[in-house]
Every structure is written in structure tokens, then in C-alpha cells.
Amino acid sequence: MIMYEAVIGLEVHVELKTESKIFCGCSTRFGAQANSQVCPICLGMPGILPRLNKQAVEHAMLACLSLNCDITRHGRLDRKNYYYADMPKGYQVSQVHSPIGLRGHVEIETEEGTKKIGIRQIHLEEDAGKLVHEGETISVAQGSLVDLNRTGVPLIEIVSDPDIRTPEEAVAYLDSLKAVLQYIGVSDCKMEEGSLRCDGNISVRPKGSTEFGPKAEIKNLNSFKSLQKSLEYEINRQIKTLQKGEKVVQETRTWDENKEITLSLRNKEFPDYRVFADPELGYIEIDDAWLEAVKARVPELPRAKRQRFIEKLGLPAYDAEILTKDKELAGFFEETLKYYLDAKKLSNWIMAEFMKLLNASQSTPSQSLVKPEDLASLLKNIDKGEISHKIAKSVFDEMFSTGKKPEEIIKEKGYAQISDQGQLQAIVEKVVAGNPKSVEDYYNGKEKALGFLVGQIMKETKGQANPQLVNDLIKEHLAK
Ligand SMILES: [Zn+2]
Numbered sequence: 001m002i003m004y005e006a007v008i009g010l011e012v013h014v015e016l017k018t019e020s021k022i023f024c025g026c027s028t029r030f031g032a033q034a035n036s037q038v039c040p041i042c043l044g045m046p047g048i049l050p051r052l053n054k055q056a057v058e059h060a061m062l063a064c065l066s067l068n069c070d071i072t073r074h075g076r077l078d079r080k081n082y083y084y085a086d087m088p089k090g091y092q093v094s095q096v097h098s099p100i101g102l103r104g105h106v107e108i109e110t111e112e113g114t115k116k117i118g119i120r121q122i123h124l125e126e127d128a129g130k131l132v133h134e135g136e137t138i139s140v141a142q143g144s145l146v147d148l149n150r151t152g153v154p155l156i157e158i159v160s161d162p163d164i165r166t167p168e169e170a171v172a173y174l175d176s177l178k179a180v181l182q183y184i185g186v187s188d189c190k191m192e193e194g195s196l197r198c199d200g201n202i203s204v205r206p207k208g209s210t211e212f213g214p215k216a217e218i219k220n221l222n223s224f225k226s227l228q229k230s231l232e233y234e235i236n237r238q239i240k241t242l243q244k245g246e247k248v249v250q251e252t253r254t255w256d257e258n259k260e261i262t263l264s265l266r267n268k269e270f271p272d273y274r275v276f277a278d279p280e281l282g283y284i285e286i287d288d289a290w291l292e293a294v295k296a297r298v299p300e301l302p303r304a305k306r307q308r309f310i311e312k313l314g315l316p317a318y319d320a321e322i323l324t325k326d327k328e329l330a331g332f333f334e335e336t337l338k339y340y341l342d343a344k345k346l347s348n349w350i351m352a353e354f355m356k357l358l359n360a361s362q363s364t365p366s367q368s369l370v371k372p373e374d375l376a377s378l379l380k381n382i383d384k385g386e387i388s389h390k391i392a393k394s395v396f397d398e399m400f401s402t403g404k405k406p407e408e409i410i411k412e413k414g415y416a417q418i419s420d421q422g423q424l425q426a427i428v429e430k431v432v433a434g435n436p437k438s439v440e441d442y443y444n445g446k447e448k449a450l451g452f453l454v455g456q457i458m459k460e461t462k463g464q465a466n467p468q469l470v471n472d473l474i475k476e477h478l479a480k
Pocket of ligand 1: 021024025026037038039040041042043152
């Protein structure tokens with residue numbers, strides 16, 4: 001039987017986080033009333049004079065540099081002519097002939113180790129409007145409405161090389177891209193708001209072959225789940241087609257979220273876009289000074305931070321990976337580390353307790369009410385034996401929802417650990433007297449009985465007794 005492998009390339013569209021659109025001053029804010037953020041320029045009215053937004057170019061440059069691309073110093077913007085309902089100008093401004101970035105890469109972690117995924121190019125373009133289909137899916141829509149607020153929002157399209165082999169690698173690649181883009185702050189990368197969207201190109205071929213089979217392009221994947229699932233489905237579909245002795249057709253397909261299948265949208269004829277340089281926008285010239293100024297703004301990127309966490313802080317690779325994936329979480333960790341030096345204990349707490357609460361409340365570290373210095377003092381409280389780990393969790397829950405300082409909560413709730421010998425001694429005596437059967441078991445060599453007695457004391461003190469001290473005291477008492 002022939003073994004097949006998939007060849008996958010991704011085109012990722014990223015909306016750049018700029019105040020205004022790429023060629024006019026209209027706002028780029030998401031979620032406004034339909035068609036409320038438009039002007040003659042973004043509507044493509046006659047007599048318009050677009051002007052290129054410098055911030056959009058800088059964001060694109062920063063992305064290129066952070067993704068290891070060469071920057072095209074003398075570039076231009078082209079008109080790609082076609083008519084589509086969400087693009088009243090009849091053309092899209094894009095960089096067809098001189099993408100701003102070329103030949104980059106990102107690294108991903110796979111089961112076989114680190115893998116480099118090539119980036120063929122990054123180009124700047126304008127977003128189109130949005131069609132709102134009335135009906136379950138595009139294929140059964142009864143009608144469509146058009147919202148042009150999104151027209152002219154600056155985009156970069158990041159085109160990968162066909163280096164991706166599995167759906168898992170595709171997800172890891174998108175994840176890496178997203179982390180880099182968030183670190184450099186050029187996009188908020190919210191897939192649910194469409195600021196990060198992705199098309200997948202998939203073909204299959206017999207394993208070992210170097211040729212490319214006919215590919216299907218799946219349009220508009222807007223979540224990690226639909227990326228993974230649609231690729232799985234499509235690879236399977238193409239392999240089955242070949243196994244039946246049929247040919248895979250080169251075409252554009254859409255992902256049906258509900259049925260979890262891909263559907264043919266249109267056969268891919270190669271449209272002639274009649275591309276020419278936009279006569280109104282002129283050239284993009286990037287001189288040395290500008291390039292150097294943007295280079296100086298490239299921050300420490302996720303992988304470098306991850307490496308530093310492993311080498312300098314001694315964290316396990318797993319912890320470093322989780323903590324650096326999200327810029328805010330990494331920032332919170334590093335800020336707390338200024339007040340609390342045990343990186344591993346801190347990392348454990350953040351990964352277990354903090355992330356649990358963040359996920360449950362769907363919030364980010366900066367939205368939470370916990371301050372780094374307060375988490376640090378909570379951990380110090382545990383270390384000093386003032387509160388138990390279990391109680392610390394309740395304290396932290398309250399810190400998270402109220403923003404109060406741990407000391408305040410401990411005091412208010414009377415959480416402080418009981419380490420007073422005399423007070424505990426009395427409780428030990430009471431529990432021992434009340435459980436003669438367990439005491440007898442203990443004398444008969446049943447170690448478990450001791451655990452039961454300790455448990456009773458913890459219950460009596462609502463978990464506030466210092467467990468080590470309780471252990472010592474009860475052993476001492478029973479040895480008498
Ligand atoms: Zn406008």
C-alpha cells in the first residue's frame with residue numbers, strides 16, 4: 001500500500017493594529033455599527049486621493065524583522081483588479097511584485113525536535129469589507145449584507161513555504177506566528193474578531209516523492225480548531241480520492257463548521273488581475289535610518305525568552321514554553337520574580353492556580369486584579385509556614401476577584417496557620433482521647449491510623465494547623 005504525506009502551506013492574514021486605516025483617517029475600531037467608519041477614500045469614490053499610513057508600513061517592517069525576513073527597500077503598491085461585492089473600488093491595493101518582506105522563517109517544536117518553517121514572503125495590503133450571509137452557511141445563504149467598516153484596514157499577508165506536513169505542525173506554526181506578532185504589538189491577533197485569519201493550501205503525495213500534487217485551498221479558517229479539523233478532513237479526503245484511482249481537483253474549498261467537512265466553492269481558474277502599480281500611491285522607500293530605527297524596536301521574542309527562562313532561571317522546557325507563549329503572562333511572571341526569587345515555585349503557582357482562574361474567567365493577566373507583588377507575598381507566606389498551601393489557594397481566589405492583599409485576607413478570615421504548641425497540644429489530646437480504636441491500631445503497627453488522627457486534627461482546626469507540627473506532636477504524645 002502506498003503511504004501518503006501531506007504538503008501544507010498557510011497564508012495568514014493579520015490585521016495591523018493602527019489607529020486609522022491604511023489610506024484614510026477612518027477608525028479601525030472593531031464592532032462599530034455597520035458602515036459607520038467609512039469615507040469616500042475607503043469606499044473608492046471617484047476623485048479620491050489615498051495617502052499611505054506610515055504606522056502601517058512600520059508595523060509591517062517590524063513583523064518582517066521579527067520573522068527573520070529581508071526587507072525590500074524600494075517597493076511599491078499594486079492594484080489587483082477584480083470585482084467583488086465587498087470591494088466597491090473594483091480593485092485591491094496589495095504588493096504583488098515587491099512584497100515588503102522575503103525569505104523569513106519561524107521555528108516550531110515538534111515531536112522530532114525543533115523545525116524551521118520557511119516564510120516565502122510578507123506583503124502589505126488593504127482589507128476588504130465583510131459580507132454577512134443570512135443563513136447557516138455560505139452555500140445555503142438566502143441573501144447577503146455588506147459592511148464596509150473593514151475596507152482599508154491595513155493587513156499583512158504572511159505566506160509560508162510548503163514546509164508543513166501535519167495539521168499539528170500547522171497549528172504550532174500559527175501559534176508561533178501569533179506569539180511573535182503579539183510580542184511586537186502590531187496586531188491583537190484575535191481570531192474570533194477576524195484580526196487573524198488563515199487560508200490553508202493542501203496537497204498529498206506518496207511519501208518520499210518530491211513532486212507536488214494538485215492542491216485545494218481552504219478559505220477563511222478562523223480558529224485553531226477549524227484549522228486543525230479542516231486539514232485533517234482534507235488530507236483524508238484527498239488520500240481516499242487517490243486510493244479510489246481518481247484525481248484530486250485543484251480548487252477552492254470552504255470549511256463547513258457544523259458538518260465538519262470541506263466543500264467545493266469554485267474551481268481554481270487562474271484569474272488575470274491586470275496588476276499595475278497604483279498611480280496614486282507611488283513607491284515605498286525605506287532608507288537606512290528608518291530601517292535601523294525599526295530594528296531597534298524589535299523586543300526579546302518568545303523563543304529567546306523561552307531559552308533564557310531555561311538557561312538562566314533553570315525552568316523546565318515545558319514551563320518555559322507555557323509562560324512565554326503569552327506576552328502578558330511572561331511579563332507577569334517576570335514582574336513577580338522581582339519580588340520572589342524562586343522561579344520554579346512561582347512558575348508552578350502561575351501554571352496551576354493563576355492560569356486556572358484566568359481561563360475560568362476568560363481574562364488576561366492585566367485584566368486580573370492580582371498584583372505581582374501581592375502574589376509574591378502570598379508565596380512568601382506559604383514558605384514561612386504562616387498559611388498552608390490549601391488555604392493559600394482560597395486566599396488567592398479572593399485576591400483574584402477582589403484585588404485585596406493576601407495579608408488582609410488572611411487576617412480578615414482568620415486564616416493564619418496555627419503553630420501555637422499549647423493550642424495544638426490540647427487538640428491532639430482531645431482527638432487521641434476520642435479515637436481509642438485508631439490509637440490501638442497505631443500501637444499494633446498500623447501506620448495508616450496515624451494519618452487518620454492527623455486528618456481529624458486538621459478537620460478540627462479547619463485545615464489551619466501546621467501539619468508538620470501536628471505530626472510531631474501526635475507522635476510525641478503517643479510515644480508517652
Ligand atoms: Zn475612510
